Amino acid sequence: MRLNTKRFISGILIVSFFIYSIVIYTVGTRVDKGEKFVTDQAKKGKLLFQKKTCIACHQIYGLGGFMGPDLTNEISAVGKGPLFAKAFLMAGSERMPNYHFTETEIEELLAFLTYADKTGVSPVKKFEINYDGTVNWKGKDEKRD
Numbered sequence: 001m002r003l004n005t006k007r008f009i010s011g012i013l014i015v016s017f018f019i020y021s022i023v024i025y026t027v028g029t030r031v032d033k034g035e036k037f038v039t040d041q042a043k044k045g046k047l048l049f050q051k052k053t054c055i056a057c058h059q060i061y062g063l064g065g066f067m068g069p070d071l072t073n074e075i076s077a078v079g080k081g082p083l084f085a086k087a088f089l090m091a092g093s094e095r096m097p098n099y100h101f102t103e104t105e106i107e108e109l110l111a112f113l114t115y116a117d118k119t120g121v122s123p124v125k126k127f128e129i130n131y132d133g134t135v136n137w138k139g140k141d142e143k144r145d
């Protein structure tokens with residue numbers, strides 16, 4: 001092989017290395033941490049959630065009281081979602097107080113629950129390591145309740 005051909009091939013390899021590195025390092029840093037869900041509405045919802053001490057009976061990200069269900073993934077849970085949650089916020093239940101929230105307050109609480117849903121998973125996922133070093137999420141085929 002001629003010297004020029006060798007130089008040409010190594011040139012292509014070096015350039016490819018840099019392009020590949022740039023792609024890997026920039027794509028990997030674009031992690032969605034739910035920033036776009038931190039709206040003013042969601043912030044007000046969080047304040048309401050704190051003021052009305054919902055955490056006394058409910059958990060967010062697995063922390064809180066255990067009288068009511070964990071609300072982290074309420075919005076995306078199969079068979080639940082914003083309308084389901086809204087019904088409880090509008091009327092309470094036998095065991096949950098009716099707070100007589102206004103429509104605006106309900107929308108704020110739902111915005112906060114949407115933020116929680118996009119930024120956390122509860123209960124925590126269980127992982128197992130395969131013989132070849134790859135990682136499996138154990139519950140990935142199970143439906144959440």
Ligand code: HEC
Binds near residue numbers: 049053074088096109
């Ligand atoms: C005194 C305890 C208590 C408090 C305080 C409370 N809840 Fe509840 N909540 C419950 C219980 C218990 C349920 C389950 C439904 C039932 O058994 O009646 C529930 C159900 C819910 C649900 C439906 C969840 C599901 O998946 O079934 C939502 C959404 C909810 N609560 C939101 C809230 C919010 C938001 C607050 C604060 C403003 C709040 N709750 C305060 C006890 C409470």
